Amino acid sequence: PLPEPVGDSAPPVDEHPSRIATVLSHLRRSADTRITHPRRFRLQQLKALEKMLDEHLEDFVQALAEDLGKSATEAKFSEIDVVRAEIDFAQRHLAEWMDSTSVKVPLALQPAMAKVEPRPLGVVLIIGAWNYPVQLVLAPLVAAIAAGNAAVIKPSELAPATSGVLAKFLPVYLDERVYAVVEGGVDTSTELLAARWDHIFYTGGERVAKIVAAAAAKHLTPTTLELGGKSPAVVENDSLASAKRLAYAKFMNSGQTCVAPDYVLSIGDSTELIQRLGQAITSFYGKEPLTHPDYGRIVSRKHFDRLLSMFEQGEVVFGGEYDEETLRIAPSIMRNPDLEGSLMTEEIFGPILPVIEVESFEEALEFIARRPSPLAAYLMSESPRLQSIFSDRVRAGSIVHNAPLVQMVVPTLPFGGIGPSGMGAYHGRHGFERLSQMRSELNKTTVVDTLSAIYPPYSWAKRKI
Numbered sequence: 001p002l003p004e005p006v007g008d009s010a011p012p013v014d015e016h017p018s019r020i021a022t023v024l025s026h027l028r029r030s031a032d033t034r035i036t037h038p039r040r041f042r043l044q045q046l047k048a049l050e051k052m053l054d055e056h057l058e059d060f061v062q063a064l065a066e067d068l069g070k071s072a073t074e075a076k077f078s079e080i081d082v083v084r085a086e087i088d089f090a091q092r093h094l095a096e097w098m099d100s101t102s103v104k105v106p107l108a109l110q111p112a113m114a115k116v117e118p119r120p121l122g123v124v125l126i127i128g129a130w131n132y133p134v135q136l137v138l139a140p141l142v143a144a145i146a147a148g149n150a151a152v153i154k155p156s157e158l159a160p161a162t163s164g165v166l167a168k169f170l171p172v173y174l175d176e177r178v179y180a181v182v183e184g185g186v187d188t189s190t191e192l193l194a195a196r197w198d199h200i201f202y203t204g205g206e207r208v209a210k211i212v213a214a215a216a217a218k219h220l221t222p223t224t225l226e227l228g229g230k231s232p233a234v235v236e237n238d239s240l241a242s243a244k245r246l247a248y249a250k251f252m253n254s255g256q257t258c259v260a261p262d263y264v265l266s267i268g269d270s271t272e273l274i275q276r277l278g279q280a281i282t283s284f285y286g287k288e289p290l291t292h293p294d295y296g297r298i299v300s301r302k303h304f305d306r307l308l309s310m311f312e313q314g315e316v317v318f319g320g321e322y323d324e325e326t327l328r329i330a331p332s333i334m335r336n337p338d339l340e341g342s343l344m345t346e347e348i349f350g351p352i353l354p355v356i357e358v359e360s361f362e363e364a365l366e367f368i369a370r371r372p373s374p375l376a377a378y379l380m381s382e383s384p385r386l387q388s389i390f391s392d393r394v395r396a397g398s399i400v401h402n403a404p405l406v407q408m409v410v411p412t413l414p415f416g417g418i419g420p421s422g423m424g425a426y427h428g429r430h431g432f433e434r435l436s437q438m439r440s441e442l443n444k445t446t447v448v449d450t451l452s453a454i455y456p457p458y459s460w461a462k463r464k465i
């Protein structure tokens, strides 16, 4: 039986509640009893989540192979290990994060005590995208648990096998009174979004993010929007090491990574860079990447066709092969793309890397500044002067010098976008704070009634004037 609710949020009254309404009202009632608040509970749940990942690693690996053709190695390190690292970091730092901070009170208001304390928000809705279908729902869930919230996760319907594994096992490990998985597509999301939440954490594209924000506005619910965009890579250093880092970040998960370098701006002639990028690709995926076991597939026929149409928008100088049966597209490089076509106006989100030659570093900066602010901006250069100008002039969620993608797995760095690439950030303490209320608390005794000096009538003020 559920404990009696406390607080101001009575469960919704509905004579024929749908499953979603039932799940939500149960969660809300349990969350109102504050069972998620104690540190011990949060740590237990984090440990249970870790146990689920350990005991069902094979189920997740298989599901990711089914949904995206991810290799077992990539599934482990780009999905499971990222979540495990978040869990581990939260477990180690939770006590420190939950601590309240005493703050100073102005002299005129003393004696008094003031503090800021992170408090749970309540019930959080987490909607994930399909490209990293484990990480994108479980890393926000780690933040939600650490912050003492209840949560519903809605994995992407475009990665159905992974969604199924999450729905099957999460309730076995986590406390079902306060954590639930709801599976489904647009209709389910729409129904979930109509409900009242204390925070909505959405990962996906810009178009749907606007639907999410509009739905959240109806209840004045705060949101975190983890979106995408065209993350540029400016290349001044075209060494093989540089090309390998770019190729690795671009072609992992077949380019379906929100922080993959979307396009390259090469300062000066790009012939050598393209040759080294090709060399890097071959060293990773061999001469026949379409059948290489470490190379994944495109998520759906729709996205596959969308990507193929991009091959017509410039000169294909490397790759360009594809397999309609397996939905694989080889790592490809294009030169001199049409700047007005979808390849250069929309997020590519696939294994096609356009290389654009610019005459100067300044021209590269102007190219980036004329376009919407991306999730990340990369500079491949060892020059401290260029690095400093780049970080000063470029507006992006993250600035990374020489190591695209690596910013994602540094738990001390906030991960998120700016403007059209998103709002709010998470990972590590940033996720904990994003899903907490940083509440102020003041305590001023009446024993020494110092406030009486400012009460009306305000004759004391007039005297001063």
Ligand code: NAD
Pocket (backbone or CB within 6 Å): 127, 128, 129, 130, 131, 132, 136, 154, 155, 156, 157, 158, 184, 185, 186, 189, 190, 193, 203, 204, 205, 206, 208, 211, 212, 225, 226, 227, 228, 229, 257, 258, 259, 347, 349, 375, 416, 422
């Ligand atoms: P998607 O189509 O899987 O949609 C994301 C979620 O939104 C899904 O759970 C889906 O059910 C839901 N949804 C779809 N249509 C909806 C609607 N009309 N109303 C309500 N909910 C709806 O994902 P996507 O948008 O194709 O994801 C790709 C985008 O996500 C890219 O732009 C990528 O850059 C971005 N992304 C960002 C991050 C990040 O962490 N910032 C990570 C991964 C992907």
